Amino acid sequence: MLTNYLKIAWRTLLKQRGFTFINIFGLAVGLACCMLIMLYVLDELSYDRYNEKADRIYRVNSEILFGGNNMHFAVSPDPMGPTLKKDYPQVEQFVRLHQRGTWLVRKAGESTNLRESDITFADSTLFDVFTLPLISGDPKTALREPNTVVISESAAKRHFGDQNPMGQSLLFDNNRTFKVSGVMRDMPKNAHFQSNFFLTMLNDDYPWGQWLSNNHHTYILLKPGTNPETFAKNLDAVVRKYVGPQAMQMLNLSMDDFRKAGNHIYYWLIPLTKIHLHSRQQIELAPNGDIQYVYIFSAVALFILLIACINFMNLATARSANRAKEVGVRKVMGSERQQLIGQFMTESILTTTLAMLLAVFMVGLTLPAFNAIAAKGLAINQLFSPYYLPVLIVLPVIVGLLAGSYPALFLSSFQPIKVLKGKINVSFRSAGLRSGLVVFQFMMSVILIVGTIIVYRQITFIQTKNVGFNRDHVLTVNDVYAIGKQAETFRQEVLRLPGVVTGSVSGYLPTPSSRGDNTFFAEGQIDMNKGVSMQNWPVDYNYIKTMGMQLVQGRDFSKEFGADSSGIIINESALKILGLKDPIGKRIWTFDDPQLKNRKMYTIIGIVKNFHFESLRQNIGGLSMVLSPNSGAASFRISSNDLPALIKQIEAKWKQVAPGQPFSYQFMDQSFDEMYRAEQRVGTIALTFAVLAVLIACLGLFGLAAFMAEQRTKEIGVRKVLGASVGSIVTLLSKDFLKLVAISILIASPIAWYAMNQWLNDFAYKIDIEWWMFAVAGLVAVGIALLTVSFQSVKAALTNPVKSLRSE
Template sequence: MLTNYLKIAWRTLRKQQGFTFINIFGLAIGLACCMLIMLYVLDELSFDRYNTKADRIYRVQSDIKFGGNDMHFAVSPDPMGPTLKKDYPQVEQFVRLHQRGTWLVKRTGEPTSLREDNITFADSTLFDVFTLPLVSGDPKRALAEPNTVVISETAAKRHFGNQNPMGQPMVFDNNKTFKVSAVMRDMPKNSHFRSDFFLSMINDDYPWGQWLSNNHHVYILFKPDTDVQAFSKNFNTIIEKYIGPQAMQMLGTSMDQFRKAGNSVGYWLIPLTDIHLHSKQQIELAPNGDIQYVYIFSAVALFILLIACINFMNLATARSAKRAKEVGVRKVMGSERQQLIGQFMTESILTTVLAMILAISIVAIALPGFNTLAGKDMSIIQLVSPYYLPLLVALPIVVGLLAGSYPAFFLSSFQPITVLKGKVNVSFKSAGLRSGLVVFQFMMSVVLIVGTIIVYRQITYIQTKNVGFKRDQVLTVNGVYAMGKQAETFKQEVLRLPGVVSGSISGYLPTPSNRNDNAFFAEGQTNLNKGVNMQNWGVDYDYVKTLGMQLVQGRDFSPAFGSDSSGIILNEAAVKVLGFKNPIGKRIWEFNDVQAKTQKTYTIIGVVKNFHFESLRRNIGALSLVLDSNSGAASFRVSSTNLPALVSQIEAKWKQITPSQPFSYQFMDDSFDEMYRAEQRVGTIALTFAALAILIACLGLFGLAAFMAEQRTKEIGVRKVLGASVGSIIGLLSKDFLKLVFISIIIASPIAWYAMSQWLNDFAYKIDIEWWMFALAGILAVGIALLTVSFQSIKAALMNPVKSLRSE
């Protein structure tokens, strides 16, 4: 029976080649999109699940409100981990990570260093908490001794080639020597943090015991069956027992007074497997994903697949008149309805299987480009892994049943006497369900078009917004600290080059870079209402000028004023929180060391206009600039039209001064855009899938228009004989479809408005959703539908009426 079904199904598909092509090609695109998004979604959901103890690992997060700032950190105080393990038996182990950014690394004796990112200090308990298999070395002792480092296999090959790195010394930052104590396998790519170098925490130059400073990523491994939600209540005890006394020592105030002043501090636990998609804290170890995008892309995949299935259902039911007599004859010959349903379902599943074969080919071709768009490294091999294969097998069966169920039941319900007399009516106007499905198709397409327009408008707004400093034409040279005292010489040499306007050396830039938060108070005050928690950046005399910041009060730093070593420039947000009406000349102070109770006093010499130094998702916070010799990077404002030549000249100056260190640079525009790389990817992916969704919908519309034109051939011939113009016939055939498209626009607009309003809520600075965005989406949808339908309408309208009437 099944063999017979397959033979008949194959003959039917070959006989109707045009509609078969539209069905298979439309389904193939839908399935390919679904598989690509499935790979993306499953990859996002797999983060950190490689850890065998993942279900028992949590990270301590901190939420602090103080000095006008509402801060949400992925870091917590350095004593948090040891204290939780000491005081609470539910804690099996802890590990702290302290990321120190980019360092220069080389083997001892090598002349040239390599620039390595994400150098991380870690406790010796690292391998007790995380599943990081070692190729060589003892996990219990790897980081237990000072001056030891664990490196990845890739780092070992990069620095040692085929030699055994165990026990070999390596030089970090040109002055710190560490011995390789273990080699670990490369960390999986689906980890919320990655590092090629873990250094012993013993060597971290940090003032330990700071309960009021949050600088460490603290992970807790709980014992099995621990009620983590109940355990979280213990943080209130931690605050009163440890943070309260240190706050009293520093500020002379109790935690009750701290809270009465409108401040707060709290800690909570996030599961390890939730960090990548659910944590929106500041100071993450690496950029996270967003569960919102997983939901969006999952919905897009479902929409596109439904559009493809709707095409199948529409075309199958529209062609029902062609198969009505076949159904009648089969029933007269004794076929039961169940057999007919089986026949039509077999055709549906066969069509889907053929579409799946084509879809896999499309995925194989498109995957490299999709990886580039999504920032992933996924492989077609993943589709046949045990994790994906059940989905891959189930997908064509489910889609075949879904797409073929209605046509099968619809076609098998024809009564033999009625159809053999030619009385089956399947006209377009009476096909209410088919019209509803067309509306649904274009409704989803319009939602995608509106979403794409708004995403791109927001990205354009971010890229063109006045952020308070001039980020264009600024070239940043990294790793200037490697030059030591010659950093200033390098700056002066570059300033002599034609096309270089000004230059500054600082480790702090208004792009993703270092940050340093401190609490400041007006002189003579510890009133918590008069305090401000703000970033404190060390800069040089030319920083404000080079970055094009605007002073609204006072003056810039100047070598002519020796007192500027204790001067400070605030932004407008800091002045507002401190409550100064005339800030110039006022003095503020900060604690340098909580335990030693030392403090430093600054005199306000200037106020700089607010500028964005973090993502536009956040409001501008308080910030201060002080003179300091921090030499993380050199920034140069350039005016040259031949930038490649200028970069080569700067590199030559670099190599003259420090030939053994690698030269690395980027433009500030690129660094700024990096903060919004996720949104740019989402916009590009949304545009791609919106275009594909419209293409699939148009394939169905094209097929329906062709069928309707064929059904009305006689009517068109009669109208032309009676004097109807080509234009009136085109309008007649197009208006029914355009009505459906207009209905879909009306339904889609409020849905798109609500969905995109929710997305924009993540940004503190955002565009307004305007009426023209929906109008443009509607015009595009109508234009695309009209072009699709008009082809068939014009073809039918131009047909010779003699031929059409004779054929009937």
């Protein structure tokens, strides 16, 4: 029986080639989109689950409201981990990570450095908490001795080639030697942080014991059976027992008074497996994903698949008139309804199976481009793994049953007597279900179009917004600290080059860079309402000029004023929180040592206009600048028509003062855009899927329009004989579809507004959703639908009426 079903199904598909192509191609595109997004979503959901103890690992996050800032940190005080392990038996182990970013590294005895990123100090308990298999070395002792480092397999190949790296030495930043005590396998890509070098925490130059400083990523491993929600309640006791005394020493206030003033210090736990998608804290180890995008893309995949299935249902039921007599004859010959349903379901599943094969081929072709857009490393062979292969087998059956169920039930329900007498009427205008499905298709398409417009408008807004500094034409040279005291010499040499306007040496930049927080108070008081917790940046005399920032009061740092070493420039946000009137010349102070004993007094010499030094997702907080050496990077404002030549000249100057040191640079506008790379990826993916959704919907509309024209051949012929024009016939055939598209626009608009308003709420600075965005999306949908339908309408309208009437 099944063989017979397959033979008939195959012959039917070959007989109706145009119909078959539309169905298979539309379903293939839908399935390919679904598979791509499935790979993406499952990869996002897999982060950190490779850890054998992932379900018991938690990170301690901090939330601090003080000094006008509400700070949400992925870090906590350095004593947090050891204290929790000591005071609470529920904690099996802890590990702290202190990421130090990019350093210059070379094998001992060699002269050329390599620029290595993701260098991290870690406790010796690292391998007790995380699953990081070692190829060489003992995980229990690898980081217990001073001056030891565990490196990744790829780092070992870069620095030692085929040699055994164990026991050999690496020089970090030209002055710190570490012995290789372990080689680990490269960390999986689906980890929320990456590191090629784990240096022992014993060598981290840090003033330990600071409960009021948050600089370490602290992970705890709870013992089996421990309830994390119950355990987290102990963190408030930690605040009172340990944080409170240091707060009293600094502020001369109890924790109760501190909280009564509207401030708070709060610690909480986040599960390891939720960090990548659910954590948007400051000072993350690496940029995280967003569960919102997982939901969005999953919904898009479902919508596109539904649109493709709807096409199948629409076209199958629309062409029911062509198969009505077949059904009638079969029933007269003794076929039962179950057999007819089996026949039509076999055709449906065969169609979806062919579509699946084509979809896998499409995924193979498009996966490299998708990886480039989504910043992933997905591979086509993942689809054939034991995890995915059952989905590939089951999915076409499910889709075939879903898409073919209604047509099979509809066609098998025909009464043979009525069919053979020609009394079955399946005209387009009476097909309420098909109309509803067309509305649904275009509703989804309009939502995707509106979403794409708004995402791109927000990205454009970010890229063109006046952020308070001029990020254009600023070239930043990295790792200037490597040349030590010659940093100023390098700056002076570059300034002599034609095309270089000005230059500054400081690693604190208004794009992703190093950060430092201090709490400042007005002279003579500690006032909870006037203290300000703000960024504190060491800069040089040329910093504000080079960055194109604006002073609204006072002056810039100047060599003409010797007292500027104790001068400070604050931004407008800091001034507002301090509440100072006539601030120029007023003094503010902060603690100048980790033990909170010595105070450092500064005189306000200038107020800089607020500028965005964090993402536009956040409001502008307080910021200060002080005159102090910091050679993390050198930034130059340039004006040249031949940038490649100028960069080569700057590189030559670098090699003169830094032989053997790699020359690394980037433009500041590119660094700024890096903060919004996720949004740019979402915009590109949204645009791609919006186009595909519209394409699939139009394929179905094209097929329906062809069927409609075929069904009304006689009517068109009569109208032309009676004098109807081509334009009137095209209007007659198109208006039904345009009504459906108009209804879809009305339904989609409020849904799209709500969804995109929720997305925009993540940004402190955002665009307004305006009416014209919906109008553009509607016009695009109407235009595409009109073009699709008009092709068949015009073709029908131009047909010779004699042929039309004769064909009837």
